[in-house]
Amino acid sequence: MIENKLQIILKLKQELADFPRNGKAYECLKIMCDDSIDTLESNNDAEVTFTRWKLKAKYCGIKVANETDPKELQKWIDDKKMNILLRRIIEAEHQPFHALGYIPIIKTNETKGGKGNEKLYWLDIKEQEIEHFDETAISEYDKSDALIKKQFVTYHRSAPSMIKISWLYQIFFKKGEMRNRSLSGIFLIFVIFLSLVFWLLYMIVIALILDPLGKNFTSFNLIILLLVIFSTWLLWKYRFIPIMNLPEHRVIKAPSNFLAFSELDAEIEMFRDNEKNQITRFTRFTATCPICTAGIVLRDGKPDQNAPLVGRCVESPFSHVYSFDRITMKGKYLGA
Ligand SMILES: [Zn+2]
Numbered sequence: 001m002i003e004n005k006l007q008i009i010l011k012l013k014q015e016l017a018d019f020p021r022n023g024k025a026y027e028c029l030k031i032m033c034d035d036s037i038d039t040l041e042s043n044n045d046a047e048v049t050f051t052r053w054k055l056k057a058k059y060c061g062i063k064v065a066n067e068t069d070p071k072e073l074q075k076w077i078d079d080k081k082m083n084i085l086l087r088r089i090i091e092a093e094h095q096p097f098h099a100l101g102y103i104p105i106i107k108t109n110e111t112k113g114g115k116g117n118e119k120l121y122w123l124d125i126k127e128q129e130i131e132h133f134d135e136t137a138i139s140e141y142d143k144s145d146a147l148i149k150k151q152f153v154t155y156h157r158s159a160p161s162m163i164k165i166s167w168l169y170q171i172f173f174k175k176g177e178m179r180n181r182s183l184s185g186i187f188l189i190f191v192i193f194l195s196l197v198f199w200l201l202y203m204i205v206i207a208l209i210l211d212p213l214g215k216n217f218t219s220f221n222l223i224i225l226l227l228v229i230f231s232t233w234l235l236w237k238y239r240f241i242p243i244m245n246l247p248e249h250r251v252i253k254a255p256s257n258f259l260a261f262s263e264l265d266a267e268i269e270m271f272r273d274n275e276k277n278q279i280t281r282f283t284r285f286t287a288t289c290p291i292c293t294a295g296i297v298l299r300d301g302k303p304d305q306n307a308p309l310v311g312r313c314v315e316s317p318f319s320h321v322y323s324f325d326r327i328t329m330k331g332k333y334l335g336a
Contacts, residue, residue, distance in 0.1 A: 004102060006040040008125045009033055012104045015089050015096050018159050020283070022271060022327065024059065024077050025085040031058045032082075032106075036123045047107075049120040052076060059274060079108045079121055090128075092156070093288050103128045153287040153296060153311060153322045153331040157269075163282040164260035173282060180270075180278040192243065199235065203228060246270050246280070249308055251326055253298065254282060267298060269326065287331065289313040291320050296331075298324060305334060 013033045016026065032055075036048045052073045057065035068076070083106050089096065090103050097103045102125045109120045160176025172184045179185055206228050210221040242252045247270060254266040266284045273279050287296040294315035301307040304318060311331050313320030322331035 002040060002043065002045045005045070005125050006037065008097065008100060008102050008104055009036050009040065009123060011096060011100065012086075012089070012123075013037060015092075018162075019089070019092070019156050020159060021085070021157065021329065023085075025081040027059050027274065028055045028077055029082055029085060031055060032121070032123045047122040047124070049122045051118045051120060053118075055121070079106045082106045082121070088154070092154075097128060101128055102126065150290045151333045153290060155285045155287045155296075155311065155324065155326075155329045155331060157326075157329065158284040158286070160281040160283055163254075163266045163284060164263040165282055166258060166260050169258050173280075176282040178280050180280055185280070192240075196240065199232065203232060245308070251285070251298070251309060251324075253300070253309070258282075265297060285311075285324065285326070287311055287322070289315070289320050292316060294320075296320070296322060310334065 012029070016030050016033060020026075028050075032048070032050060035050075039046065039048045053065050055077060056068060056073060065073075086104055086106060105124055105126050107122055107124045111117050111119055160173075163176050165173055165176065169188075172178050172188045174184075178188070206225070210225055211217060212221070212225060239255050239257065242255055246252050246268060250271065251267050251269045254268045258268070259266055266282055268280060269283050270278060270280050285298050288294075289296050292313060292315055294313050296311040296313050298309045299312040299317065301310045305321060307323065309324055311322040311324050312318075319335070321334040323334055324331050
């Protein structure tokens with residue numbers, strides 16, 4: 001049993017790492033996972049229980065947990081929120097626990113709480129029920145249910161370390177992540193700014209050499225000048241504008257020079273961590289098209305949609321279109 005439990009919780013830890021999410025339930029599950037694994041690995045089958053205070057202390061620090069009003073603490077997290085997230089993980093398309101036969105579950109002691117009677121939470125496992133369908137019971141209801149399911153998609157976020165970044169940006173993004181206010185964050189902004197200044201100087205030098213107003217200005221010089229103007233426009237539109245949009249849009253398509261040659265598609269996301277630090281990370285948002293089961297990737301919303309980024313089916317990019325919400329990780333059918 002202990003081996004089984006360890007195996008399931010290790011699998012959960014891996015799922016949490018591979019598909020990062022934002023929010024308390026996600027962070028609390030991670031904390032519970034790590035502590036339970038430590039205990040199980042030392043061959044101890046005892047339940048590793050957590051009070052709300054203990055979870056808050058691990059999440060925000062002991063000082064913050066002590067300062068939190070007990071009533072506030074009760075609202076802060078409960079087993080329901082964590083079990084909802086667990087269910088989403090268990091029901092993910094790749095069915096992570098299917099082969100193992102067991103699924104993780106948050107258990108709690110049935111107490112109403114109060115002094116000396118604190119509610120405890122712990123991670124446990126239970127056998128995965130195999131759902132038996134009664135063929136005759138597939139009714140109109142199920143058909144309409146299938147129709148409703150086509151209206152929504154659930155996105156997955158890839159772990160930042162899975163994205164192959166170009167060697168230059170690997171210096172700034174350790175394991176695909178960077179704190180904006182860190183030394184490397186400030187250095188990166190400096191490098192981007194400097195490259196802009198250099199490009200400007202380069203343009204001025206080219207203009208001076210070619211001397212467009214002088215007598216020796218040939219049509220060959222004109223072609224060079226137009227090429228330089230065209231590449232400046234490309235750089236501006238596809239490199240600088242997206243990066244400048246990042247703080248406001250929170251997710252942008254990663255410009256190709258940020259990625260390794262073998263990496264075709266990725267996003268850059270900016271978010272706040274528990275300590276309110278702004279973090280920039282590489283990731284990839286994907287989903288499965290509920291209409292045709294092909295992959296859904298984030299693409300520009302223009303020209304047919306208003307949002308800057310939408311989920312587009314790779315097989316039918318202009319008909320199977322879904323909205324994208326990085327907080328709920330859900331999308332709604334937008335149609336053609
Ligand atoms: Zn599709």
